[in-house]
Structure formats: structure tokens, C-alpha cells
Amino acid sequence: MPDKSAFETSSGLSRPKIEAARDRILGMKTMVVAVSGNTDTPEIGVSPFIRREDGLYIYTSHLSQHVRDLLACGVATCLLCADESDSQNIWARNRLKFTATATEIGRDDTIFASLCDDFAATHGPTMDLIRNFTDFHMLRLDPDTAVLVLGFAKAFRLSGPDFEIVAHLSEA
């Protein structure tokens, strides 16, 4: 049996327990997307997402300012947050936030159709209505810096598209 990781010792939470909480949050259907635009306050939106091995995908309309800004600047801060109704302590909703680089998947890309199919399978028939709307863009989000918050003094640094747990943070 392997030794405890440093993050398990310092946080008092076992790796399986942290991973289970992380995976529960990754099971959310939507994420908040915040983008630094041309004003002094961020633009912000909410998008259904799907996960693949190489990242997370959103399908979202440029009628929203935050999407126009994201297409222009290519980076965003994303937040997956447990429902309030699932939060035992409202002061510490379990959540995963990460910065990400966005890459557009063109409509003529060979994987575009299969991504749309995955969205329809995950998020229902609305996708069939909007998949041909050309104001919508398919974007892959590659996570950069990621933090998982599971309560006061229970924050963890994650790494890569698998959100591997790498460290316990003293602040978040």
C-alpha cells in the first residue's frame, strides 16, 4: 500500500475521497465562463459542456458578449459549482475552477458532427435545434491552472485535462 500523499496528510482527506468529490463536480452539466473583455468588469455566461480525453467542450452563441470576447482573446476562467441544494455548508459550495485556453472546432472539422452528437446525448434534444445555428461555436477548453475547493482549508491544485490532484493549498 503506497504512502499517503503530502496533500492527504496536510488536508486530512484521503485521495479517494477527494477524487470522488472532484468527479461529482465534473458530473455537473454546465459551467460558468468568465472572460476579460474590453471593459473593467468581466463578461460572464453559463454553458452546458461535455468532456473528452483532450479537454472540455462548450457549444455557445456569439450573440453573447462573453463569447465574442472569448473568440477574440482565446482564454477564460471556468467554474463548475455544486448546486446550492447539494451544499451542506453554503459558505463552502464544492467547486472546481480553472483557467483555460479555447480552440474553435470548425463546422468543417471531421470531429464536429460527433461532438454535436455527444452534446445531444448528454444534454438532450435542444442540440438538434441549435446544431445548425451558425451563431454557435464549438470550443475546446484546455485546462491550465485548476483549483478544487471542498471547504475551508480544503483546496487542492489539479493538473491537466484529467484534473489530477497534485497539491493541497493553504489558500484559495
Added chain:
Amino acid sequence: MPDKSAFETSSGLSRPKIEAARDRILGMKTMVVAVSGNTDTPEIGVSPFIRREDGLYIYTSHLSQHVRDLLACGVATCLLCADESDSQNIWARNRLKFTATATEIGRDDTIFASLCDDFAATHGPTMDLIRNFTDFHMLRLDPDTAVLVLGFAKAFRLSGPDFEIVAHLSEA
């Protein structure tokens, strides 16, 4: 009986129905706070809030980067969003977003204690634990531009700390 407002006619939703949806969202316990910091991606956090006639209040720690940035720049974008489990169509979670100016209420301010009491009454005993933590700051958020989203093509411009409905938006 007054004529229908323009926003009722164009959106197909009655004022009482829009107001009821707005008030349901304002009954959320927490908000997302996004702040433009010193990097190319926004800093973001989640905070319990209370409402008073003059604005919304959060009590939040400067151990979080978004709070340090908010104390420095004084403006944020805020998001109140219905739980996923309350959302009939995951593509359109009901939500209220607004830009806001933040003003700190000092610990020596005459209203500080009563605000802490309101937090404890609304959000439970955690407040009794953290009310003397000096890394926490009491901030009033004065809403500026606000948008209520109740589905595709169902977005409304709101005005003032009462979030009065003023217009139906063709985009949001």
C-alpha cells in the same frame, strides 16, 4: 388596468411572471463574483450574500485572489444562477447577472454588527465563527447594469437595487 409594457408584448411573458422568476433567483443564497485582475483571465469566487434596500452584501476573505482584486479595483461582475436541479432546460438556466460597484463597510461602521447578524440569520452559525476573522471584509455591491435571462430570447434589462424590469433584450 394598465396597458401591457413593451417588454411584456415582445417577450410574451407577463410582468408578474417575469418578476416571480426574478424574485426566485434573488432568493438564491450565493453569488458568483468575477473580477478583472492583473492577468488575462478573470479571478472568480462564490459568496453567500444578503440583500438590503440599498444593495447586496457579501462577507468574504482576502485570502482569495478575487477578493484582493475586488478591494483594489472596486468593480465586479456578479451572477446568481438557479441550481441545475431546478432548471428544466439545461441550455437556459435562469440567471441574473450584473456589474456592481463595491464599497467596504468597515468593522467600526455602526451598521457592521447588524449586517453580521443578518448574515448569521440568513446563512447560519458559520458566521459566528468568522465574524471576527479580520481577513474577511464586508462589502456592499451596488448593481449597475443588470440582465435577467429566463430562456432563449427571454432576456430582460433590469435597473437599480430593486432590479426593476425595464426592457426586453433581443440579445444577452
